[in-house]
Amino acid sequence: MCLPVGMVSSDHCRLIGLLMSRVFVTGLGFISSIGNDEDTVVDHLRKLKHGIELFEPLQVPESPVKLAAPVKDFDVESYDPEDWIYPSKYRLRREILRSFSPHVLYAYCSMKQAIENAGLEASDVSNIDTGIYTASAGSSRFLHKSLEKMYNRGIMRCNPLNIVSSVAGTVSFNLVSNYQIQGVSTGFASACASSGHALGFAFEEIRRGKQKRMFVVGAEDCNFDSIVPFAVMRALSLSTDPDSAARPFDKNRQGFVSSGGGVTMVLESEEEVARRGATVYGEIVGWGQASDGYNVAISHPDGRGLQNAMKLALKDAELPVDKIDYLNAHAPSTPIGDLSEVVAMKEVFGPNTSPMISSTKALTGHGLSLSSILESGICMLAYKHGFVPGSANIDELMKEAEGLNIIRESLDRKPEYIMSNSSGFGGANISLIFRSC
């Protein structure tokens, strides 16, 4: 049988005996609401310390939402990047900053951290075998400001770099140029599943031998313009108590708390890991994606797409369902979203084989495009530091979740197989499976 190029599935490869590379995670960088370095993030996860606060830009009468989970030690509120305050070790020249919006700075810093963390040389970063997949929704704040200026002052009186700094794709534009990436590059825009798509496809690039190394970067702004539009969808928690607002799987959950930041993950082929003698966090062993085909913004009541994504991921990893030790759920703390996922997980895992389950969004808030790569990063930290992060703020478990092993405290136990779920608008669902090394 002759298979057309591009039609070779992992099953086919196995059937015809093609060698597929194993894919390892060798570097991480975090600029997040719960820390801007690995140790701080781990400390928050172990002790269930959240990154949520009464966010200053939201403390205005017209904003019904008051809480957010912003990045700490970064003041990027100004429209002028030259005004920004951020850790001096990331100091950037004006010509680089001028095409950034806030989340691009987060992304840039997380990538710098990940490159150092993975111990990559400049030549490892810039070559035709190293690519980058990014995820962000762009900067509605910067887009809005630039259009406002265009209408008020005239088309030719705007910053020439308005477009590249603000549209979806800006993370790719800026990181590819500044880190001199020469391999594959593109951006993903599937809302809260975006960085899951980026990670899944980056995994494929290496597994199929097209690239030796991939950077996967997710990033989002966290400001008035990125948060408040979700209020009218009734998707946000209107609570003013930072300690209890984000409560996935709780009976009284009322919406998510918005977050932003940037996370970078470095993936490498088995060959590259061996060549560099790289330290490995964990391995990616499979993924699945499926769509609800149901509603533009509401998840399917039975989590149809997510069920299929989880089943496909298990099949891709050739793993029986009872091998999953821990599941990092998407569960954003919305009434409908959490319920769909609970129904889907029950369907996939059955009554007796529930893995440990938690949603770390209770601590991090919901970083939208950022969330999938942030949570995959958290799974890698669970491997390296030997713990399972708990699901915080559950006072009364939603009754539909009874029977699932939702853990409410972090446990000192190194899981072997981890599944991480993400779902986005339009019913896009991703499930990724990792293995400890």
Added chain:
Amino acid sequence: MNSRIEIETVTVAPLSEEERAELADSLKRCSEGTRDAAFQFRETGQLILLPVIILGIIERFLEPEIRPKLKEGDGSLKLIDDLGIDSLTMMEIIVLVEESLDLSIDNEELRDLRTLDDVRIFLDAKIRNIPVPEKNKHYSVEAILAAIPHHVPFLFLNEVSLGKEEAIGSYTISGLEDFLKGHFPDNPVFPASIMLEALGQLAVFYLVTTQTSDARQPVDPKKIFFTGCEAIRCQRICVPGETLSLSIKPRAFRHPIAKFEGKITVGGETAAWAEDISLTFDWASESDNSE
């Protein structure tokens, strides 16, 4: 030439309170003097304020270590090579200049702005609403080779820009010049005599490329020779990696002698100047052309 003190003005749109606040915000990273000059210009339209505003805006976009170069007032500084301004930065500068001076500039008009003087002359003409003086014409090294008899390894011009009354050229000392092995061993210094030679080559290029008013027929490139130079002063050692910015201006032209003055700068610093570089020349005759 004109000893009368005369403050020329143009009509500009005055700023509303709101526009003034917006302009102040746009110019917040410029010096106070630049901001004040811009406000004053929008009140009075005094052209004398233009250089302060334009240089102040350019300065704002330069890396701090490059800013002192502007203070020297060398109009031949190149935007890209000397000041590190890329095309995107040029767009930022233009947008801010447009806003400050209440001007609109087309992309086409920006194409040949290469030096600070180009920018100054261009904006001065724009604001007066008069035609922009004809820009210098640029010649690549291939065009230079085609025009003058000099050739590698004895050509000391990489590019030339020809104006009405001057020629500007540049030469980057590669360090591979053979004579640097002996001048001096382990300490390569570009010889002063070769600096004069480079100015001479630029003068030859000027002679054969421009149609001077006295010249009724073309000058023969093969019949131009150096005869003398009244004075030459070298003020700076030039070493491999540096780019010599050469300029010559015609001083006299009467067959068979043409005289020029010349100057060489490196990154805005004067390296050498020469008075009365004299060249003999002759016309390209019919018989020569037929050879």
